[in-house]
Amino acid sequence: MTLHHLGLDAGQRERADLEHLLARAGHLVVAAGQVVRLAGTHVVGTDERHWAGALELVGDRPDAGLVDRLAAQLPASVVLLPGGADGGAREAATQLRDRSAGRLVQFPGQDRLVGTVPADDVPRLSAVEQVVGLAGTATVGAALQTRGFVRPELSGGRIVLLVRPFVEDGTVAPFETEHPTPCCAAHDPRPVPGTAPVGG
Incomplete structure (x- = not known):
């Protein structure tokens, strides 16, 4: 089973708002032909702690344009590991990949x-x-x-x-x-x- 990890960070302070964002992201990812296995909420950041989300996808690696399309349609920074700049989105995706922190809203x-x-x-x-x-x-x-x-x-x-x-x-x-x-x-x-x- 090939897994890929996508992080999303909109700087949200309320976990409920993040769960809504994850649901929207999941619909967009599925519409792009990907399969979502896990969706997680994660506390990220150092000076400004906040919520960020991550999705675990199963199957072929998403095409290069998926991250750009998600970033254009969602009010969030989006990272697909192993690429992407450091930040909350990358931190959330890494936590999900490593099973190190966070909690799951879909599994x-x-x-x-x-x-x-x-x-x-x-x-x-x-x-x-x-x-x-x-x-x-x-x-x-x-x-x-x-x-x-x-x-x-x-x-x-x-x-x-x-x-x-x-x-x-x-x-x-x-x-x-x-x-x-x-x-x-x-x-x-x-x-x-x-x-x-x-x-x-």
Whole structure:
């Protein structure tokens, strides 16, 4: 399987805005005859932290004009690895390629992770390679209540799904919720643009 990585950076401060941009980019890429395997959101930058996106494409390398067409139709800088200038788009594409940071909004098997599924079956059903319980949460033999919202993380070269206890019978749920409350948002371990890590 030949993979190619495309980064997009519009300097967005809100992750929801980036997800809309990724959806538009995905439609344009598919219309150009490419297959999108993964779509990720990534925190990038040094002085000005913000969100940037990346797409993983499967198949023949896109033609040289695709990057130019995307840059003309989207309010974003666009990079196709290994080329392109340094910046947020390149950083996002590299994170996705290396599975080093970020989270996925599109991945193979996403449509199978609906309702309640055995946590042990998640790697068989999808591109998720490992289910990881936060704070010692047991996952072996547990039921995973997806709540219709599954966003795996990229970490250590792998695609992992972070879960937490959901109910007392041992059922677990993805750590990230579609509409987090302020309390839960305050405990989110991922970096948020414009904020410093707890204890940092």
